[in-house]
Structures are given as C-alpha cells and as structure tokens.
Amino acid sequence: MNRKLVITLSAIYVLLMAVLAVYYYSKGESFEGSVAIGGIVCGAIPLFLALFTKLQFNLPIVISYLIFLVGSQYLGSILGWYGLGWWDTFMHLISGAILAFSGIALYERLIHRNAGDKISPWFVFLFTLSFAALGGVLWEIYEFSSDQFFDMTLQGGGNKDTMTDLIADTIGGLLIAVWAGIRTKIKLKKA
Amino acid sequence: MKRKILIILGSIFVLFMIVLFIFFLVKGQPSKWQVALGGIIVCGLPVLLILKNNIPFNLPSIVGFYLFIFCTTYLGSIGDFYLKYKWWDSTIHFYKGVYVACVGITLYKLMIPEEVRKDTSSWIISIFVLSLAVLASVLWEIYEFAGDQTFTHIMQLGGNKDTMYDLLCGFAGGLLIAIYAYFRKQKV
Numbered sequence: 001m002n003r004k005l006v007i008t009l010s011a012i013y014v015l016l017m018a019v020l021a022v023y024y025y026s027k028g029e030s031f032e033g034s035v036a037i038g039g040i041v042c043g044a045i046p047l048f049l050a051l052f053t054k055l056q057f058n059l060p061i062v063i064s065y066l067i068f069l070v071g072s073q074y075l076g077s078i079l080g081w082y083g084l085g086w087w088d089t090f091m092h093l094i095s096g097a098i099l100a101f102s103g104i105a106l107y108e109r110l111i112h113r114n115a116g117d118k119i120s121p122w123f124v125f126l127f128t129l130s131f132a133a134l135g136g137v138l139w140e141i142y143e144f145s146s147d148q149f150f151d152m153t154l155q156g157g158g159n160k161d162t163m164t165d166l167i168a169d170t171i172g173g174l175l176i177a178v179w180a181g182i183r184t185k186i187k188l189k190k191a
Numbered sequence: 192m193k194r195k196i197l198i199i200l201g202s203i204f205v206l207f208m209i210v211l212f213i214f215f216l217v218k219g220q221p222s223k224w225q226v227a228l229g230g231i232i233v234c235g236l237p238v239l240l241i242l243k244n245n246i247p248f249n250l251p252s253i254v255g256f257y258l259f260i261f262c263t264t265y266l267g268s269i270g271d272f273y274l275k276y277k278w279w280d281s282t283i284h285f286y287k288g289v290y291v292a293c294v295g296i297t298l299y300k301l302m303i304p305e306e307v308r309k310d311t312s313s314w315i316i317s318i319f320v321l322s323l324a325v326l327a328s329v330l331w332e333i334y335e336f337a338g339d340q341t342f343t344h345i346m347q348l349g350g351n352k353d354t355m356y357d358l359l360c361g362f363a364g365g366l367l368i369a370i371y372a373y374f375r376k377q378k379v
Contacts (some may be wrong), residue, residue, distance in 0.1 A: 103322075106314075106318070107315070110311065110312035110314050110315045111310065111311050111312070111315060112307075112310030112311065114307070114310065115303075115307035115308075115310035115311055118303070118304050118306070118307040119302065119303050119304075119307065119311075120301075120302035120303070122302055123298075123299070123302035123303060123319075126298070126302075126319075126323065127315075127318075127319050127322070129326065130319070130322030130323045130325065130326040131318065131322045133322060133325050133326040133329045134318075134321065134322040134325045134326070136329070137325050137328070137329060137358050137362060140355065140358065141355070141358065141359060141362070144351075144355040155351055155355075158350060158351050159336075159347055159350045159351040159353075159354050160336075161351075162351050162354055162355070163332065163333065163336040163347075163354065166329050166332065166333065167333055167336075169329075170326075170329055170330075170333070
C-alpha cells in the first residue's frame with residue numbers, strides 16, 4: 001500500500017517536472033528548464049527506490065520530501081518565491097523538521113525493538129535534534145564548497161544568510177525533537 | 192579521586208580567574224576583566240557536580256573541559272591568541288569538536304543502559320557523537336551571531352568564510368571521534 005502511494009506521488013512529481021522542462025526549454029528560459037530537470041532527478045529517486053528495491057518506506061518522510069521538492073524547486077526556484085526573502089528561511093525550517101523525522105526513522109531502525117524501552121527519552125531528543133543540525137551544516141558545507149570550487153553564489157547572502165539558515169534548521173529540528181522526546185516518555189510510562 | 196581532582200582543578204582555575212579579574216580591573220581594561228569574570232563562572236560551574244553522589248563524567252572529560260577554558264578564555268581572549276595567530280580559532284574549533292564528541296560518548300553510556308547497548312547498532316553511537324559535535328558548533332555560532340546582532344559586534348567579523356571554517360573544523364573533530372567510536376563501540 002505504502003509502496004503504491006510512493007510510486008504514484010513521485011511519478012506525478014516527475015511527470016509534472018518533465019512537462020515543465022519541455023515548456024520552459026521551448027520558451028527558451030533555460031534556468032527554469034534546468035531546475036525542472038533537477039526536479040525530475042530528485043523525484044525519480046524515491047520512484048526508483050520503490051520500483052527496484054525492497055526498502056521499507058516511511059510515509060511521513062517520503063511525503064514531506066516531496067512537499068519540500070515542490071516548495072524549493074517549483075515554488076522557490078521556478079516561480080521565484082525565493083526572491084520573497086522569508087521563503088528560504090521557511091524552507092530551512094521545513095527541511096530541519098524533515099531531517100529530524102529521518103533521524104527518528106534511522107534511530108528506530110538502528111535500535112533493536114526491546115532496547116527501545118530502556119533508552120532515555122533524552123537520548124531520542126538529543127539524537128533527533130543533533131541529526132537535524134548535522135543535516136543543516138552539511139547543506140551549508142555543500143553550498144560553501146560549491147561557491148569555493150565552482151565560483152557559484154549559493155551563499156551570496158553572506159554570514160547573516162548562513163546563520164539564518166542554520167537557526168531555522170535548528171528550530172525545525174528542535175520542534176520535532178521535543179515531540180519525539182515527549183512521545184517516547186509517554187510510551188515508556190505506559191510500558 | 193575524581194572528586195578530589197575536580198575540586199582541586201576547579202579551585203585553581205577559579206582562583207586564577209579571580210586574580211586575572213582583579214588585575215585587569217585595576218589596570219582598567221574592561222574587555223579583559225569581563226572575560227575573566229565569565230571565566231570565574233564557567234570554571235566554578237563544574238564544581239557543582241560534587242553535589243551529586245555519582246559524577247557521570249570521566250576524568251579526561253573534566254580535565255579536557257579545563258584545558259578548553261584555559262585555551263579560549265586565557266590564551267585566546269586575554270592572551271590575544273585569537274588575534275595574534277590565525278590558526279588558533281580553527282584549532283580551538285577542532286578541539287571542541289573532539290571534546291564534545293567525547294562527552295557524547297559519556298552521554299550515550301549514561302542514557303543507554305548497559306544491558307541494551309548490545310541491541311544498538313554501532314551507527315547509533317557514531318552518528319550520535321558526530322551530530323552532537325556539530326550541534327555544539329551550530330549553537331556556538333548562533334551564540335556568536337546573536338551576540339554580534341545585539342552588543343558585541345566582533346565575534347563573527349570574519350564573515351561567512353570564517354563561520355564556515357569554524358563549522359568545518361568542528362565537524363572534522365567530531366568525525367574523528369565518530370570513526371573511533373564506530374570501531375571501538377564495545378569498549379568505549
């Protein structure tokens with residue numbers, strides 16, 4: 001069931017991006033076109049994983065990933081919402097939350113089921129929050145290295161921009177981490 | 192043993208900072224006595240741990256903490272190493288990454304009881320200590336940023352490049368310990 005939903009949703013996204021790529025390239029707007037090509041690649045990742053691997057999917061992650069793609073690629077880059085100023089910060093907030101969800105999923109996969117009842121909720125909280133921060137920093141490192149090595153201007157906003165991004169990532173992660181910690185605590189009380 | 196060393200180290204450092212504080216107060220150098228005043232507080236805080244029956248942190252963490260304070264507060268800010276040597280800041284960030292990752296190992300042991308540790312993958316401790324080191328770097332940069340926005344205006348003078356190098360050094364320090372923790376998980 002999950003698999004079908006993942007396939008359907010990501011196929012819709014890939015198709016939409018393919019249409020946009022053709023549309024923008026035929027209009028001669030190569031920037032929008034190249035973003036749409038990027039969108040096809042990003043949307044194809046969950047699609048291929050669902051079609052060709054036996055991976056178990058975590059629905060909240062896949063759906064928030066696709067929402068994030070729509071927000072950053074379609075609304076942000078193609079429709080130009082990144083020009084609004086607050087949109088970039090907002091997307092970092094969302095990505096912080098997505099990373100935190102991925103952290104929780106990773107944690108649950110790497111810990112044996114019966115160990116879960118003995119581990120402190122604080123560990124879940126810290127693990128989730130730090131994982132989101134790690135993701136945010138890796139993203140900034142990626143932007144920074146692209147600027148250094150390929151003369152791009154991903155961090156054109158300077159220090160203030162980088163810091164706002166990091167703060168937004170951390171807050172997004174914090175919200176989900178608090179939720180995850182409280183959820184674990186309640187679960188432990190019941191057990 | 193641990194208790195004694197903590198008390199001795201703590202008192203030496205608090206005393207040292209008080210001397211510095213008075214010295215620079217008399218000399219009339221506000222930027223230095225303010226740092227020394229902060230030093231008194233951060234050196235005294237860990238001593239509060241003796242109120243607990245069982246000090247969770249091991250000896251290297253305690254000694255490492257005071258070494259860090261010595262390198263930043265005394266050598267860095269009061270001794271102007273931050274200004275004199277360009278590599279000082281990056282080195283401190285690297286050391287901080289290593290240190291926080293080591294504290295992460297202690298926290299891991301504290302929060303995951305021994306009997307279930309075998310049920311957790313090596314990746315957990317490895318990712319945990321790396322992320323914790325990075326989180327510490329981020330919080331540190333946020334602190335610097337917030338300070339500059341309000342009243343200090345000097346901590347992030349180096350701009351984006353400086354911030355990114357700080358983050359990279361913290362990341363590298365954490366990564367080192369994360370790799371170590373991955374392979375030595377059973378023994379750490």
